[in-house]
Every structure is written in C-alpha cells, then in structure tokens.
Amino acid sequence: GESVGLHLPTLSVQEGDNSIINCAYSNSASDYFIWYKQESGKGPQFIIDIRSNMDKRQGQRVTVLLNKTVKHLSLQIAATQPGDSAVYFCAENIGRGSTLGRLYFGRGTQLTVWP
Amino acid sequence: DADVTQTPRNRITKTGKRIMLECSQTKGHDRMYWYRQDPGLGLRLIYYSFDVKDINKGEISDGYSVSRQAQAKFSLSLESAIPNQTALYFCATSDVKTGSQETQYFGPGTRLLVL
Numbered sequence: 001g002e003s004v005g006l007h008l009p010t011l012s013v014q015e016g017d018n019s020i021i022n023c024a025y026s027n028s029a030s031d032y033f034i035w036y037k038q039e040s041g042k043g044p045q046f047i048i049d050i051r052s053n054m055d056k057r058q059g060q061r062v063t064v065l066l067n068k069t070v071k072h073l074s075l076q077i078a079a080t081q082p083g084d085s086a087v088y089f090c091a092e093n094i095g096r097g098s099t100l101g102r103l104y105f106g107r108g109t110q111l112t113v114w115p
Numbered sequence: 116d117a118d119v120t121q122t123p124r125n126r127i128t129k130t131g132k133r134i135m136l137e138c139s140q141t142k143g144h145d146r147m148y149w150y151r152q153d154p155g156l157g158l159r160l161i162y163y164s165f166d167v168k169d170i171n172k173g174e175i176s177d178g179y180s181v182s183r184q185a186q187a188k189f190s191l192s193l194e195s196a197i198p199n200q201t202a203l204y205f206c207a208t209s210d211v212k213t214g215s216q217e218t219q220y221f222g223p224g225t226r227l228l229v230l
Contacts, residue, residue, distance in 0.1 A: 043223050089158070103160075103219060
C-alpha cells in the first residue's frame with residue numbers, strides 16, 4: 001500500500017526561528033499534496049497545498065517544497081510563533097475523478113514552540 | 116458558525132452497544148468522509164461518499180457502516196461497539212466542483228470511548 005510518513009515525530013523550536021517539517025511519500029502517482037495543522041482538541045485545518053507540477057508554493061509564513069525525484073515534501077514555517085504549536089500532517093492524493101481522489105495521511109509531527 | 120459539525124463531541128459507551136455518530140455540513144460539498152485517529156497515528160479512512168447515492172469502503176471499514184441521508188448529512192454507525200474502536204473520529208468534506216477538489220475540510224471530531 002501507499003506510505004506517507006514523516007522523518008521526525010517531534011520538533012522543538014524557539015519562538016522566532018524557522019521550522020522545517022519533512023514528509024516522505026512512496027507513490028509516484030501521487031499528484032496532489034496537502035499540509036494540515038491539528039491543534040489539541042480540534043480537527044485538522046488546511047494550511048497549504050501543492051500540485052505535482054510544481055516544486056514550491058508559498059503562503060503566509062509557510063512554504064511547501066516538493067521534490068518528486070526523491071518523493072519528499074517539506075513544510076517551512078517562518079518566524080515560528082507559539083500559536084504554531086500543533087501536530088502537522090502531510091497528506092497525498094492519488095488520482096482524481098469520480099472514483100479516486102482519496103487522501104492518505106502521514107502519522108504527523110508534533111511541533112512545539114518555546115518562548 | 117462551523118461549516119462541518121459533528122455530534123456528539125464526546126461519547127462513552129459499552130461493548131456491544133450500537134452507536135451513531137453524525138456529521139452535518141453547510142459547505143454544499145458533494146463529498147464526505149469518515150476517518151478515525153488513534154494516538155501516534157495519522158488519520159485512517161473508514162468510509163467515503165462522493166454523492167448521496169455513492170458509498171465506498173475505506174481502509175478500515177470492518178465493524179462500521181454509514182448512511183448518506185442527504186448531501187449535507189453523513190452518519191457513521193458502530194453496530195456492536197468494541198473497545199478497540201475507542202478513538203477520535205473525524206468527518207470531512209470536499210467539493211468536486213472547485214479547483215481544489217481534493218482539499219478536505221474537517222469537523223471538530225468526536226471522541227469515543229468504548230468500555
């Protein structure tokens with residue numbers, strides 16, 4: 001089956017530093033990737049997405065990089081803030097259309113931001 | 116108001132009991148999903164529905180059933196609950212009509228404890 005995993009289960013950074021969360025995927029047919037943020041007691045919240053025809057996409061303080069050669073995805077958070085503390089999940093979509101379009105989630109990385 | 120709501124938010128039940136978790140959405144999305152989340156694991160897909168007449172099994176459908184009563188409502192049932200179904204359950208929606216059709220939006224979750 002497909003595998004979406006994360007290199008590190010936990011990441012601790014100091015407030016103001018940049019954070020990088022990594023994700024590896026195994027299915028070369030994956031054509032769409034999403035990063036979600038899950039705060040304690042809440043559902044996953046969409047952060048940013050990227051399609052397989054791109055290698056970089058930027059949002060507000062976040063950047064997603066996609067390296068299809070090594071099947072690697074990363075989420076960069078600039079000037080990390082205490083409110084960024086959460087579990088971050090990457091998800092890959094394999095296929096689209098009427099019968100496909102399912103997401104497969106990694107296990108998540110717990111980001112802790114220290115003051 | 117939340118776009119995706121789940122009821123109940125918390126539930127304790129006993130082994131062998133039937134229980135229903137409900138999900139409603141006001142986003143007007145066609146697609147709805149049920150996931151479970153266990154500690155240290157990512158989200159795993161239980162069932163999904165691409166429209167009212169379409170129901171599909173996910174990765175871990177055994178012991179669960181669903182009903183898509185309307186475009187806006189998708190219920191998950193545990194016919195005879197067992198302790199290893201203790202988990203956090205999330206409902207999600209996505210919209211096939213928009214450009215970001217694979218992006219899924221999650222409800223706040225239902226925490227279920229089976230004794």
